[in-house]
Amino acid sequence: MSDALVLEIMHQAMSAALTVALPILVVSLLVGVAVSIFQAVTQISEMTLTFVPKLLGVALVLVLAGPWMLHRLLDFTVRMFALLPQLGR
Helix, strand or coil: CCHHHHHHHHHHHHHHHHHHHHHHHHHHHHHHHHHHHHHHHHCCCCHHHHHHHHHHHHHHHHHHHHHHHHHHHHHHHHHHHHCHHHHCC
């Protein structure tokens, strides 16, 4: 197994992980900022107020983008299984 192959596998793994996690992280960030602005404007200092909107936003992203995320992860997994014969050398 060459160093270039290991680096390529790591690059593909990091790319797949970032691609799958990015929609969830972006929605969570945007909802958190919106709730923080709402709390600052209304001076509501409830700590648990951010939890429910973030949970609903992440659930919505998982429902809408879940099949796409699963397809990306399955594609990566199939590529890794295809590389197994090369890893044994």
